[in-house]
Amino acid sequence: MKTDYEVNIGLEIHAELKTKTKIFCSCKNSFGDKPNTNVCPVCIGLPGTLPVTNKQAVILAIRAGLALGSRISPHLLFDRKHYFYPDLPKAYQISQDKLPLCIGGGIKLDSGKFVRFNHIHLEEDAGKLIHDTFTDQTFIDYNRGGVPLIECVTEVDLSSAEETVEFLTKLRQTLIFADVANCKMEQAGMRCDVNLSVKKHGSSELGTKVEMKNLNSFKSVYGAIKYEMNRQIEELEKGGKIVQETRKWDETKEITTSMRKKEESKDYRYMPEPDFISINISPKDIDKIRNTLPMMPEERFKKYTEEYGLPEQDANLLISEKDYSDYFDNCLKLFFEPKTVANWIMTDLLKLLKSANFNTLEDIISEEYLCIILKLLADKKITRPVAKELFEKTIQTKNNPLEIAKTEKMLSTISxxxxxxxxxxxxxxxxxxxxxxxxxxxxxxxxxxxxxxxxxxxxxxxxxxxxxxxxxxx
Ligand SMILES: [Zn+2]
CATH class of the missing domain: 1.10.10 (Arc Repressor Mutant, subunit A)
Known part of the structure; x- marks a missing residue:
């Protein structure tokens, strides 16, 4: 990249909230079901139906805002955003425009830079179009239509592909730790739109921005930013102009191509959603939600290193996934030897998690059973090699390790x-x-x-x- 240019990036990140049901009806919010089975007159937009707000979706969106340091709006208001496309049967999306639920907040990067959110708002997802290139037909699955989403809109604070990926990693981690969203990018549970422009150093005005929509992996985000900033700089160097437009990232060719000229906000004809009355959100409600927030990754890191004396490397690995960190915390309630527990998780358990067909650490062995083995080892009732053998037998049989040790005469009788x-x-x-x-x-x-x-x-x-x-x- 030419050094006399700088890149300015803003993001819009959509994350599906992990509610049981959709945002305005009682259809299941579930991924991977048979197409068009989780639908009802409300979410396929039949005339005469009335939406009812899912309280859990509002609570989760507030949790997201609190975990990211946003202010929570005192009222819940929705707006209609109009667009005409088959994935949206009502021809409008219920979203928020005038008063988003969460305002401000942000994430601090490792460099100390603070990336600000403009706001986070709550809205419904659209259906999914499936293009069959073989028969040249398009199918629509409305199971996703009406799934609750938060859209996190950042300020134009990011200035490289590396920073953007770091920011997204931290955002994903926070949403998962706050129990707001699963952020499964391969299931489009988290999607990212990137707005990018370049300008000469020292220029006070931002360049013309180009939008890249629905990037659903960090790799795509990284590749699209790298490609697009180089394309724009080359264009400007040739004396050309950047057109404000939406471009599509082609994963296989690793290039962006023009999709459509960018629509402006006024094209959406936002209007207040008349099917809802405004709901007040009191400071007491907000405090109640705040009190249920679990410890965030940074706090856990601090606790593990400062209170428990774990090396930073261990603490970082444990907080890299909520599952690891929760499992570790649960074990310590039963057997308070932080380093020993961390070692078993990092070596024996993670090795199995990666090599075999387990989804979580608890699927391998429960916290209770692992701690029984660790206690026997600490009390010198078994030796280290026997502990490993007992660990394997417990995983295979799913039986209580103490019972296994007794029946198989593994306990040492020597004091x-x-x-x-x-x-x-x-x-x-x-x-x-x-x-x-x-x-x-x-x-x-x-x-x-x-x-x-x-x-x-x-x-x-x-x-x-x-x-x-x-x-x-x-
Ligand atoms: Zn429905």
Missing amino acids: SEQICKIVDQIIAEKPELKSEYKVQPDKITNFIVGGVMKQTQGKADATFIKDYVSKIMN
């Missing part, structure tokens, strides 16, 4: 005192071990561990023996 006694005995029989230890501590330690294992049929804990040897030898 710590007995182990110490055997070590003392070995040293008493060979007093030269003490002087040899000073020269070759590892060799002598291993010799003693071997001796104890032999006498106990391998049921003693090697780490415990090593610790004890080092204690009495030094």
